[in-house]
Amino acid sequence: MLDKLKIDFKNVFEKEFEDLFFSPGRVNLIGEHTDYNGGHVFPCALSFGTYGVSSKRDDKKIRMYSLNFENIGIVEFDLDNIVYDEKDDWVNYPKGVVKVLKEREYKLDCGLDILVYGNIPNGAGLSSSASLELLMGEICKYYNNLSIDMIEIVKLCQEAENKFIGVNCGIMDQFAIGMGKDKCAILLDCNNLNYRYSQINMDGHSIVIGNTNKRRGLADSKYNERRSECERALQNLQAKLNINSLGELTEEEFEANKNLIENEVDRKRAKHAVYENQRTLKAVKALEENNLALFGQLMVGSHVSLRDDYEVTGKELDTLVSIALKEDGVIGSRMTGAGFGGCTVSIVQDECVGDFIENVSKEYEREIGYAPTFYVANISNGTRKIG
Ligand code: GLA
Numbered sequence: 001m002l003d004k005l006k007i008d009f010k011n012v013f014e015k016e017f018e019d020l021f022f023s024p025g026r027v028n029l030i031g032e033h034t035d036y037n038g039g040h041v042f043p044c045a046l047s048f049g050t051y052g053v054s055s056k057r058d059d060k061k062i063r064m065y066s067l068n069f070e071n072i073g074i075v076e077f078d079l080d081n082i083v084y085d086e087k088d089d090w091v092n093y094p095k096g097v098v099k100v101l102k103e104r105e106y107k108l109d110c111g112l113d114i115l116v117y118g119n120i121p122n123g124a125g126l127s128s129s130a131s132l133e134l135l136m137g138e139i140c141k142y143y144n145n146l147s148i149d150m151i152e153i154v155k156l157c158q159e160a161e162n163k164f165i166g167v168n169c170g171i172m173d174q175f176a177i178g179m180g181k182d183k184c185a186i187l188l189d190c191n192n193l194n195y196r197y198s199q200i201n202m203d204g205h206s207i208v209i210g211n212t213n214k215r216r217g218l219a220d221s222k223y224n225e226r227r228s229e230c231e232r233a234l235q236n237l238q239a240k241l242n243i244n245s246l247g248e249l250t251e252e253e254f255e256a257n258k259n260l261i262e263n264e265v266d267r268k269r270a271k272h273a274v275y276e277n278q279r280t281l282k283a284v285k286a287l288e289e290n291n292l293a294l295f296g297q298l299m300v301g302s303h304v305s306l307r308d309d310y311e312v313t314g315k316e317l318d319t320l321v322s323i324a325l326k327e328d329g330v331i332g333s334r335m336t337g338a339g340f341g342g343c344t345v346s347i348v349q350d351e352c353v354g355d356f357i358e359n360v361s362k363e364y365e366r367e368i369g370y371a372p373t374f375y376v377a378n379i380s381n382g383t384r385k386i387g
Contacts, residue, residue, distance in 0.1 A: 001051075002020065002051070002386075002387065005017075005020070005051055005053050005067075005115065005117055006020075006053060008053075008067060008115055008117075009053040009055075009113075009115040012065045012074065012115055013055070013063070013065075013113040013115070015055060015113070016055065017053045017054065017055050017115075018054060018055040018056065019053075019054050019055070019139075019142065019385060019387065020051065020052070020053055020054075020385070020386050020387035021051070021052040021053075021054070021135055021138055021139055021142075021383070021384070021385050021386060022049055022050070022051055022052075022135075022383070022384060022386045023049050023050045023052070023131045023132070023134045023135035023138065023177060023382075023383040023384075024045035024046050024047065024048070024049035024131060024177055024180055024380050024381070024382065024383070025045070025046045025048055025049050025050075025120035025126040025127050025128060025131050025177070026043050026044065026045050026046060026126065026127045026130070026131075026172075026173055026176035026177050026180070027043060027044060027046055027126060027207070027209055027336055027337075027343070027345055027377055028041060028042065028043040028172065028176070028336045028337060028345070029042045029043065029044065029185055029207070029283075029299075029336075029345060030042050030276075030279065030280050030283045030284075030295075030298060030299055030302050030334070031043075031172075031276060031277070031279075031280035031302075032276060032302060032306055032310075032334075032335070032336070032337075032339070033226060033272065033273065033276065033306070033310055033312065033338075033339075034190065034247065034273060034276050034277045034280065035170030035171055035172040035188075035190040036168070036169075036170035036190070036227055036230070037190075037230050037234075037245055037246040037247050037273040037277070038190055038191040038244065038245025038246060038247030038248065039189075039190060039191070039245070039246065039247035039273060039274075039276065039277030039280065040187060040188065040189055040190065040247070040277055040280040040281060040284075041172045041176075041186075041187075041188050041190060041280065042185050042186070042187055042188075042198075042280055042283065042284055043172055043173075043175075043176035043185060043186060043188075044176065044180060044184065044185040044186065044200065044377075044379045045176055045177055045179075045180020045181070045379065045380050045381065045382050046120075046126065046377055046378065046379065046380060047377075047378035047379070047380040048119045048120050048126075048375070049118065049119070049120055049131050049177075049380075050116060050117070050118040050120065050128065050131040050132050050135050051116065051117045051118070052114055052115070052116050052135045052136075052139055053114070053115045053116075053117075054112055054113065054114045054115070054139055054143075055112070055113050056110055056111065056112060056143060057110075057111030057112060057113060058111065059111045060078055060079040060080060060109055060110075060111045061076055061077070061078055061079070061111045062076070062077050062078075062079060062094070062098065062111060062112050062114070063075070063076045063111075063112070063113045063114070064076075064091050064094060064113075064114045064115075064116060065114075065115050065116070066090055066115075066116045066117070066118075067115070067116070067117040068090075068116070068117065068118055068122065069089060069090055072088075072089050072090070072091075075088045075089075075091040077091070077095055079098065079102075079108055079109060079111065082095050082098055082099040082102070084096075084164060084165075090132065092164065092165060093129055093132045093133050093136070093160070093161075093165065094114075094132060094133070094135075094136035095164065096133070096160030096161065096163070096164030096165055097133050097136040097137050097140065097156065097157055097160045098136065098140060099160065099164055100156045100157075100159050100160045100163070100164065101137070101140055101146075101156060104156065106140075106144070106146050106148065107144060107146075108140055108144050108146075109144065110143040110144050112139065112143060114139065116132065116135070118131065118132070121211055121373065121375075123215040123342075124211045124213075124215075124342050124343050125336065125337030125338055125339075125341070125342025125343050126209070126337065126342075126343060127173040127176075127177060127337070129161065129165075129173075130157065130161070130169075130173035130174045130177050131177055131383075133157035133160055133161060133174065134153065134154070134157055134174060134177045134178050134382075134383040135383060137153040137156065137157050137178075137383070138153065138383045138384070138385070141153065142385060150178045150179060150382070150383075151175075151178070151179070151193065153178055153383075154171065154174045154175050154177075154178040154179065155171070155174075157174040157178070158170075158171050158174045161174075167223070167224075168223070168224050168227055169223075170190060171188075171190055171193070172188065172190065175188055175193075175195070176188075176382075177382060177383060178382050178383050179195065179382050180379070180380060180381055180382035180383075181197050181379075181381055181382065182379060182380060182381050183199060183200055183201075183379050184197040184198060184199055184200060184379065185197070185198050185200050185379070186198070187280075187284050189247075190247070191244075191245055191247050191248070198284055198287065198288060200287075200379060202292060202347065203290070203292070204349060204350050205292065205331060205347050205348060205349055205350060206347070206348055206350055206353055206376050206377070207345060207346075207347060207376070207377040207379075208345070208346045208347075208348045208353060208356065208357070208374055208375070208376055208377070209336070209343050209344070209345055209346075209374065209375045209376075209377050210320050210324065210333075210343060210344040210345075210346060210360065210372050210373075210374050211342070211343050211372055211373040211374070211375070212316035212317055212320050212341055212342065212343065212344070212364075212368075212372055213316075213370060213371070213372055213373060214314070214316040214317075214341035214342070215341055222312070222340065223338050223340075226269060226310065226312065229263075229265060229266045229269040229270075230246060230266075230269050230270060230273055232263065232266050233246070233261045233263075233266040233267065233269060233270035234246055234270070236260050236261045236262055236266070237249075237257055237260050237261065237270070239260055240257060240260055241253075241257060241260075246270055246273040246274050246277070247273070247274075247277050249274045250274075250278065251274060251275055251278055254270070254271065254274040254275075258270070258271065268308075268309040268310070268311075269309065269310060271305075271309050272305045272306065272309040272310040275305055275309075276302060276305055276306075279298050279301055279302055279305075282294075282298055283295050283298040283299070283302075286298065292331050292347065293331065295331070295332060295347070296330075296331035296332025296347055297332065298332070299331075299332030299333060299334040299345075299347070300321075300325065300332055300333065300334065302334045303321050303333070303334035303335055306334070306335055306339060310339075312335075312338065312339030312340055313335055313339055313340075314339070314340055314341060315368070316341060316368055317335040317339065317341065317342070317344060319364060319367050319368055320333075320344045320360070320364055320372055321333045321334060321335065321344055321346075323359075323360050323363045323364055323367075324344065324346050324356070324360050327348075327352065327355070327356050327359055327360060328349075328352050328355070328356075329348055329349030329351070329352025329353075329356065330346055330347070330348050330349075330352070330356065331346075331347040331348070331349070332346065332347050333345070333346035333347075334346075345377075353376060357374045360372070360374075361374070
């Protein structure tokens with residue numbers, strides 16, 4: 001595939017490529033909608049992601065072409081004049097990254113031709129946008145010799161998504177993608193960005209991602225609404241409690257103070273944020289003690305809470321999870337990512353994976369009317385130069 005990308009680069013830009021970069025997608029194993037609530041997440045980077053083939057120019061233009069959006073053609077922008085433009089579509093993500101880097105006074109003056117190809121299913125909630133942002137951050141760093149570490153790039157990419165794209169996402173996706181490590185998930189405390197890697201050794205089990213094939217758009221979904229509901233709940237709690245985020249509360253502290261939250265819906269949202277954070281810590285402990293059964297139960301608990309208290313699942317995700325849980329060899333299953341469509345993640349005994357995919361596909365199609373898609377996940381390293 002890399003050879004084909006190099007040829008495509010030559011066909012599109014009529015010159016030879018110089019460098020190759022890769023930025024993964026991510027899947028979150030547990031800890032959903034906790035990142036912007038100052039809680040923990042437990043994601044890993046995937047072996048599928050976004051490739052970037054690039055070469056320098058002698059002016060200050062960035063020209064980009066995606067094999068995933070060939071109809072859009074080459075999109076060009078000037079390093080000294082970066083404005084959001086709806087018709088530039090996917091290129092607004094890399095533009096946002098350049099803009100934020102420049103605002104932070106990083107000196108960017110190297111024009112570039114960049115061909116992009118992503119094999120992350122688009123709009124499936126596996127973070128194709130954050131993958132592209134980190135890819136651009138790494139490319140800018142390389143060609144402009146920026147002295148910037150990966151965590152800083154991660155933060156700036158999140159800022160680009162928040163301010164330039166207008167999606168109020170937390171830091172999980174960018175962090176998982178930038179800091180991913182082969183065969184490991186990352187336990188990240190989003191309150192202070194303390195993190196550690198945890199070896200994923202599932203002893204005879206695979207991580208299977210199931211795409212509902214119901215597309216979700218983060219920007220127009222109810223994502224930002226959930227954030228506001230949690231912020232309101234936090235403000236109510238702060239009337240009595242000296243806390244900066246919901247992630248600081250234990251379940252007991254929440255139960256003892258939940259009546260401070262005026263609105264019943266806000267109370268349910270906050271309950272999810274607090275319980276999911278604690279569940280994530282329990283799940284990581286279970287996994288590290290090789291208690292896969294408990295890890296699976298906690299995954300199911302996470303899904304139920306996202307369904308009933310946070311209300312971000314929907315018919316497709318609920319159907320895919322409930323069918324999955326009826327299959328032999330399934331340890332746990334839940335939605336992953338923002339929700340409202342997108343993907344599930346399941347832990348399945350290796351020898352059952354074939355039947356699992358076949359049976360769940362049939363049953364889901366019977367109930368929903370179209371088929372899901374499955375991928376057995378391989379955990380990979382974070383964004384990097386590969387050639
Ligand atoms: C999206 C956001 C993340 C996180 C998840 C939910 O993927 O980009 O920051 O909030 O939803 O856990």
